[in-house]
Amino acid sequence: MAEINSGPDNNQSGQQVPEEERWAGNCPSESIQAVRQLHLFSQMSDENFAALMRGAYVQNFPPQVDLLTEGERSDFLHVLISGSVDLFASWNGKDACLATMRPVSTFILAATIKDAVYLMSARTLEKSRIVLIPSQDVRAVFDVDNNFARAVVTELAQGYRAVIKTQKDLQLRSSLERLANFLLRQQKRAGGGAVFELDFEKRRLASFLGMTPENLSRAFKGLQPYGVSVDGMQITISNQQDLERFAKPHPLIDDPSS
Amino acid sequence: MAEINSGPDNNQSGQQVPEEERWAGNCPSESIQAVRQLHLFSQMSDENFAALMRGAYVQNFPPQVDLLTEGERSDFLHVLISGSVDLFASWNGKDACLATMRPVSTFILAATIKDAVYLMSARTLEKSRIVLIPSQDVRAVFDVDNNFARAVVTELAQGYRAVIKTQKDLQLRSSLERLANFLLRQQKRAGGGAVFELDFEKRRLASFLGMTPENLSRAFKGLQPYGVSVDGMQITISNQQDLERFAKPHPLIDDPSS
DNA sequence: TTCGCACCATGACGTAGATCAAGTTCAGCG
DNA sequence: CGCTGAACTTGATCTACGTCATGGTGCGAA
Numbered sequence: 001m002a003e004i005n006s007g008p009d010n011n012q013s014g015q016q017v018p019e020e021e022r023w024a025g026n027c028p029s030e031s032i033q034a035v036r037q038l039h040l041f042s043q044m045s046d047e048n049f050a051a052l053m054r055g056a057y058v059q060n061f062p063p064q065v066d067l068l069t070e071g072e073r074s075d076f077l078h079v080l081i082s083g084s085v086d087l088f089a090s091w092n093g094k095d096a097c098l099a100t101m102r103p104v105s106t107f108i109l110a111a112t113i114k115d116a117v118y119l120m121s122a123r124t125l126e127k128s129r130i131v132l133i134p135s136q137d138v139r140a141v142f143d144v145d146n147n148f149a150r151a152v153v154t155e156l157a158q159g160y161r162a163v164i165k166t167q168k169d170l171q172l173r174s175s176l177e178r179l180a181n182f183l184l185r186q187q188k189r190a191g192g193g194a195v196f197e198l199d200f201e202k203r204r205l206a207s208f209l210g211m212t213p214e215n216l217s218r219a220f221k222g223l224q225p226y227g228v229s230v231d232g233m234q235i236t237i238s239n240q241q242d243l244e245r246f247a248k249p250h251p252l253i254d255d256p257s258s
Numbered sequence: 259m260a261e262i263n264s265g266p267d268n269n270q271s272g273q274q275v276p277e278e279e280r281w282a283g284n285c286p287s288e289s290i291q292a293v294r295q296l297h298l299f300s301q302m303s304d305e306n307f308a309a310l311m312r313g314a315y316v317q318n319f320p321p322q323v324d325l326l327t328e329g330e331r332s333d334f335l336h337v338l339i340s341g342s343v344d345l346f347a348s349w350n351g352k353d354a355c356l357a358t359m360r361p362v363s364t365f366i367l368a369a370t371i372k373d374a375v376y377l378m379s380a381r382t383l384e385k386s387r388i389v390l391i392p393s394q395d396v397r398a399v400f401d402v403d404n405n406f407a408r409a410v411v412t413e414l415a416q417g418y419r420a421v422i423k424t425q426k427d428l429q430l431r432s433s434l435e436r437l438a439n440f441l442l443r444q445q446k447r448a449g450g451g452a453v454f455e456l457d458f459e460k461r462r463l464a465s466f467l468g469m470t471p472e473n474l475s476r477a478f479k480g481l482q483p484y485g486v487s488v489d490g491m492q493i494t495i496s497n498q499q500d501l502e503r504f505a506k507p508h509p510l511i512d513d514p515s516s
Numbered sequence: 517t518t519c520g521c522a523c524c525a526t527g528a529c530g531t532a533g534a535t536c537a538a539g540t541t542c543a544g545c546g
Numbered sequence: 547c548g549c550t551g552a553a554c555t556t557g558a559t560c561t562a563c564g565t566c567a568t569g570g571t572g573c574g575a576a
Contacts, residue, residue, distance in 0.1 A: 070510055071510055089422075089426045089429075089430065089510075090430070091426065091430040091431065091506075091508055091511065092430065092431075092506055094430050095430070096426065096429035096430055098422065098425060098426075098429075109415075110414075110415040110418045110419055111419075113411060113412075113415050114412070114415045114416070114419070116419070116516060117510070117516065119419055119422045119423065119426070119510055120422065142408075142411075143408075146404050146407065149404065149407050149408055149411060150400075150401075150407055152411055153371060153400075153407060153410050153411050153414060154371075154372070156368075156411065156414040156415055156418055157367075157368040157371050157372045157414055158372070159418055160368045160414055160417055160418045160421065161368055161369075161372070161374070161377055163418065163421045163422060163425065164347075164356065164377045164378065164421060165377065166425070167356060167421065167424070167425050167428070168347045168349065168354065168356075168377070170425070170428065170429070171347075171354035171356075171428070171468060172347065172348070172349040172350065172352050172353070172354055173349065173350075210429060248349075248350055250349055252328055252329060252347075252375070252377055253349065258374060258375065
């Protein structure tokens, strides 16, 4: 619930929230700007946007902080301004990373709109700056601002399609193929050069790709014949063609914009 | 996949439509009623609903007909009135069943609203009655009818959460656990008695649960110690407690209404 | 009836990936 | 410098599950 807020001691293990700031006068207006520029918020009226921000908080979280836990009720819509956040779920002792959020983006919109419990837990990976907008405000504005309501539709449809794509990735490909395609996607995000950085810790990447860290190691070795070499976080793809021929990337799985 | 077809060669290459009926005057008004009663369509104005129906078709399809193929552009929003439809995806020779639709429900809403290509293919499992509403009409009405736009949000959020649940099911459970939980869900849908019918062909069920038909057979045997017995399509759960203790059903995965 | 054909069951086997148990590398720090 | 601990590698198994091959059991058509 509201334990995320102010003061010390939020979250189950006595977590700690530094640098909270209310949106009154003096606060970091770059964050407000970043939120406003998201498609989700860019179409709505100034008045309604102001109403949303009136009750919002911006907070900085250290790495490895639990932001919310599956099963809890949705109190805030989250907007990630900087850093990165892991969305995951657990059952019977195991857990699976379902998505990793990068700035600037919004998460747990569906639970907020439906006023339902979270299906996923969230935890910061790095130091992260997050805007928290009270869920009831979001629903109230949703009810009166049609442009916002339409933007919510687009965002949800996008998210829905993204999940379908990761499900196809998981069900239709082997772990080697998943890694190969992930590298190609990451390469494109990084600008397309033959050398680029992995901006994941490898254990996270393993969980994200649905495998164990040990097997990720082996998978990297398994891609060497296709011209992939690894040095720490740095990846080199020396034979683009070979890798693509093996990975067989497909827009209906790997193209994030479709 | 198109070779499965019966009767007169329908499907992507020159689609052909049995028993087509335009929504003019005389047509089956139960279908129109069924559509209107879906939450998605129940909130909109009579006028806009009529506009949607003006361009719509209702069609009966035989079993095993391909309705649409992933990668195609969305031409119609589909509403399943009776029968059942399989949504699946293919890559590199393999294919995976992503969902099975049952009446009365709508499918491929996200692609329709976004005017994007389908991420999944669809095929009838049984003889099915389906209402086809031109996608451009849906988007046009979406732009002018705020109640409809809001209903779309609810529907998408629901769908989004459903996919997340099946992803958790797949990533966090073994095939035995998936089958056990599926049986418990099916039992509940069928009224909760110890004996109930499986309304899936077993090979479909296998694909839906992400395993092979052979392994589904073995999985059924593997559940015998927990009081599950199978006779054709009829399932008997003789020891509810044991099965539940093994399956560990969880609302955040198995409760379709949350 | 008997043939043919799905669908399903079952056994033998192969493989992908998990698990367990050591190493290895490297950053931080005395 | 060397110590320590975390992230990563590596190799040796184990296990779940897929694959292949075979045989049974209904059920509709000739």
